[in-house]
Amino acid sequence: MAKTSGTGTSATRRLGIVVILMLATLALCGLWFSAEDVVQGSTVRIMYIHVPSIWTAYIAFGLAALCSGVYLSGKNRSLAWDRVAGASGEIGVLFVAVSLVTGSMWGRLTWGTYWVWDARLTSTAFLFITYVGYLAVRQLGGTHRQRARRSSVLALLAILEIPLVHFSVTLWRSLHQEASVANPNAKVELDGLMLFSLFLGLVAFTMLFVWLVLHRQRAMMLEDAFSDRGLDVAITARRNEAGA
Amino acid sequence: MDLTPRTATEPGAQPPARKHRWLPILIVVAALLGGGVIVTQFLTSAIDYYCNVDEIGVRSGCDGERRMRVQGVVEQSSIKQADGGTTFVLDFNKKTLKVAYSGDPGGVFQECIPVIAHGRIVNGVFESDRIEVKHSNQYVEKNATRIDEANEEAAACSVLKG
Known part of the structure; x- marks a missing residue:
């Protein structure tokens, strides 16, 4: 078994270096090499964080639902699935928050307002609050298996919101624009280096997510082991007292 | 074997750290309340965010002198x-509406761009107290099409008017 320090391994450290390099390249492309937009000017650069953030949140919540489904349907019901789901949920919430904050900044500069109750923003706020609730439900107590069961059911229900958020701009009239890449017309509405910067952001943020999940689920494993160990110690102490 | 929690601790021993379960319960309750507020906003505001200019007096919810949100394209050379204050003409599907806005619109407000104006119709003029600029999903580099820029800008209004 490879020698580890904390929650990292040599593989995660290498991945971390690649993530840092990709984020640095994204910063260069987004802030320096890519041109301003004809209408928005430099405000367009917020997109290189805003879109990858919500993309990563979709992936995170998708992974949380997948792992929850595997946990509930599996024969051995390994808690590792639940821990990956929990870690994904936490990181997904973080990325939705980043997306909401950056979107709000972009809205102020482009629309002229930080927030409107249109279909996209409202459904995204609902997505955010649902997963904050999911994280709170995970902390409600009980055994690890009780935690895994109730949060898995919730994760499988909450994932149904993602299509609602994504297609809200086509289902209802919205101030938020339709997707520029994954749109129903299958037409890419971004010029050269803008598209490249956005694509780079998607890849970099996805890799950052993988790195974060690997660390967080290991930290969760240690937390679970710590609480299990505390129980074992208490039982052993009582057994010793009873035997004395 | 008795595994009930001890009440008395040994001399010098640290009391066991207790986890506060009220905090997650509080967050769950707050999430439920927040979710309720958001769903209410969704049903009352988000589903039908605006009326197009050509729907005024035609479509349900877009009639009379009630407060509403109207979407259209800012007509070329109409901004004064x-x-x-700022006045301009909104255009959509060959129907126009004169808008009087009490201030200087923010965002990237300009002619030939779609906007949503909040307000009500008074004597045939839409008196607005809030303007939101509706950006399209097209992102065009500033220097990429300099040669055709003038022609494209001239054509922009006719494309955006729907």
Whole structure:
């Protein structure tokens, strides 16, 4: 078994270096090499964080639902699935928050307002609050298996919101624009280096997510082991007292 | 074997750290309440965010002198600013609406761009107290099409009017 320090391994450290390099390249492309937009000017650069953030949140919540489904349907019901789901949920919430904050900044500069109750923003706020609730439900107590069961059911229900958020701009009239890449017309509405910067952001943020999940689920494993160990110690102490 | 929690601790021993379960319960309750507020906003505001200019007086919810949100394209050469206010004409599907806005619109407000104006119709003029600029999903590099820029800008209004 490879020698580890904390929650990292040599593989995660290498991945971390690649993530840092990709984020640095994204910063260069987004802030320096890519041109301003004809209408928005430099405000367009917020997109290189805003879109990858919500993309990563979709992936995170998708992974949380997948792992929850595997946990509930599996024969051995390994808690590792639940821990990956929990870690994904936490990181997904973080990325939705980043997306909401950056979107709000972009809205102020482009629309002229930080927030409107249109279909996209409202459904995204609902997505955010649902997963904050999911994280709170995970902390409600009980055994690890009780935690895994109730949060898995919730994760499988909450994932149904993602299509609602994504297609809200086509289902209802919205101030938020339709997707520029994954749109129903299958037409890419971004010029050269803008598209490249956005694509780079998607890849970099996805890799950052993988790195974060690997660390967080290991930290969760240690937390679970710590609480299990505390129980074992208490039982052993009582057994010793009873035997004395 | 008795595994009930001890009440008395040994001399010098640290009391066991207790986890506060009220905090997650509080967050769950707050999430439920927040979710309720968001769903209410969704049903009352988000589903039907605006009326198009050509729907005024035609479509349900877009009639009379009630407060509403109207979407259209700012007509070319129609923007006039005087006495701290801004007037312009909104155009959509060959129908027009004169808008009087009490201030200087923010965002990237300009002619030939779709906007949503909040307000009500008074004597045939839409008196607005809030303007939101509706950006399209097209992102065009500033220097990429300099040669055709003038022609494209001239054609922009006719494309955006729907």
